[in-house]
Amino acid sequence: MIRVENNERHRPDAAAQPTDVIGPALRFVRDEAGFAQVFTINKDGFPVGRTMVAVLNEDWSVDLVQRTVHRRLGQLRRNPRVEVMWAGTPHAGSVNDRPHVYDFGLAIPRVVFVRGLAEPMSDEQLVATYRRQTAIQRGGGLTKAPERTAEQVLAELAGITIRPVQVRAEGFDVGAASFTWSPGAASSGAASSGDGEAP
Template identity: 40%
Template sequence: MTAPTRAAVRAFLDEPPRFAQLVTVDAHGRPVTRTVGAAVAADWTLELLARRGHARLRQLAANPRLQVLFVAPPRGDEPPAHPAVIDYGRPVPRLVALGGRAEPMAADATRDAYRRQLEAAMRRGHTRAPLRSPEQVDADLVGLRVVVDRVRAEGFGDDALAETWDPRSPDPTTGGTT
C-alpha cells in the first residue's frame, strides 16, 4: 500500500461518522448486509451498538468475522486510465472495506461507547435518537468491538485501482502501524 493512499483513506474515515454496510453470514452461509452507523477509531477498531435480539448478534456469535463497507462518490470525473477488465467510461467510486472480527464488549464498555457516540451526535445537532439511561443501555443494547485486520481501498490511488493491507502491520514509510 502506498503512503498517499493510506493517508487519503484515513482522512476519509476520519470525517464525521457515516453510514456503512455491515456484512455478516447467516446460519445458511449466505452473506447478509445491513446499514449501520460506524466510526473508525485511530487504531482502526470500530465500536458497534446493536439492539438486543437483532439477528446480526446471533450471526456474529456463530461466526465473528465481518466486513464493514464505506462507499463514497469518486474523487474526480475521470475514468481509470487502465481499466482492469472492461472500460465503463466512468470514474471508480471510493470504497473502504474493513474486514475483521467482532468481540462482545463488557457492559461498562458498552455504556461508555453509547455515551461517547451519543455525545458526539448531539454536538453535531443530531438529537432524535432515544436517550437511554445506563440501565436502559444494559437492557437494550449490546456493544461489539471490531478488531480490523484487513483494509481494502478502491478509488483512492492514482495508478492503483485497489490496495489491500493489514493495519496492524508496520507502516513501511514510518515504522509505526498504519
Template identity: 60%
Template structure:
C-alpha cells in the same frame, strides 16, 4: 519501510484520506455477517472506524446479527462513496462504464462482544459527538437503558482494502498484524 508509508507500503496520505473519508463523508457502513446456512448477510448501519482500523458498533440487542456473530465472528465492514475529487478512469481493466470508480474502505475481521461499561462509554461518546453536530433525533438513553437495550461489538481487523484513494484504478490491500 519507505518514508511516509506503513510497514506494508501503503502511503500515509492514503491511509489518512481513507480514514477521513469514512469519518467525514461516507456515513453509513455495510456490515456483512454469516447466517446459519453459511450465506453472507449484509445490512446498512452505523459503524465507527478507529485509527487502528478496528470498527466499533453499538446496536440494539434484538438484531439477528448478534446471534450470527456468536456462531461465526467473521465480518466484513465496508464504506462506499463518490469518487475522489480528481479521480480518473483512463484505462478500465475490462469494461468502460463511462463512470469514475467509487471510493471503498473495507475491513475484514472478527467480532468481539464488549462489556456493558464499554458499550455505555462508546454510546455516550458517539451520541455526544453527533448531538454536537446538530444530529438530535436519536433517542437519549440513560446508562441503565443503554446496558439493557444495547450491545457493543468491536471488529478486530485482519485485512484492509482501500480503493479510489490512489491513482486511477490503484488499490491498496494489507494484512493487519495482531
C-alpha cells in the same frame, strides 16, 4: 507491508504512494462516508449484508452499537468473521481510462473495507462507547435519537468491537489501484505490487 493492486492496464503516471492512502482513507470514512454496509455469515454459510452505523476508530477497529433485536448478533456469536464497507463518491482527480474488461465511463468510487473478528463489548465498554458517540452526535446538533441512561443502554443495546485483520482501500489513486494492509503492519510504508485481489 501495503499491497498495491494496479487493477488496470499499465498506467505510465506513478500510482499514489501507499503512505499517502492510509490517512485519506481514514478521514473519508470518518468525515464523509456516513453509513456502512456490514456483512456477517448466516447459519447456512451465506454472507448477509445490511446498512448501519459503524464507527471507525484510529486503530481501524470498528464499534457497532445496536438494538438487541437484530439477527446479526446471533450470526456474530456463531461466526465472528465480519466485513464492514464504506463507499462514496470518487475523489476529484479520479479517472477510469484503462479498464481491463469493460468501459463503463465511470470514475472509481472511494471504498474502504475493514475485515475483522467480532468481540462483544463489556457492559462498561458498551456504556462508554454509547456515551462517547452520542456526545459527538449531539454536539453536532444531531438530536433525534433518544438519550438513554446507562441502565437503558444495558437493557436495550448490544455492543460489538471488530478487531481488524485487513483493510482495503479503493479509489484513492488517480486510476483503479487498490491498497491492502494489516493494521499495525503498514506503518513502515513498505509496499508490494500484485495483479489480483487481496485474500
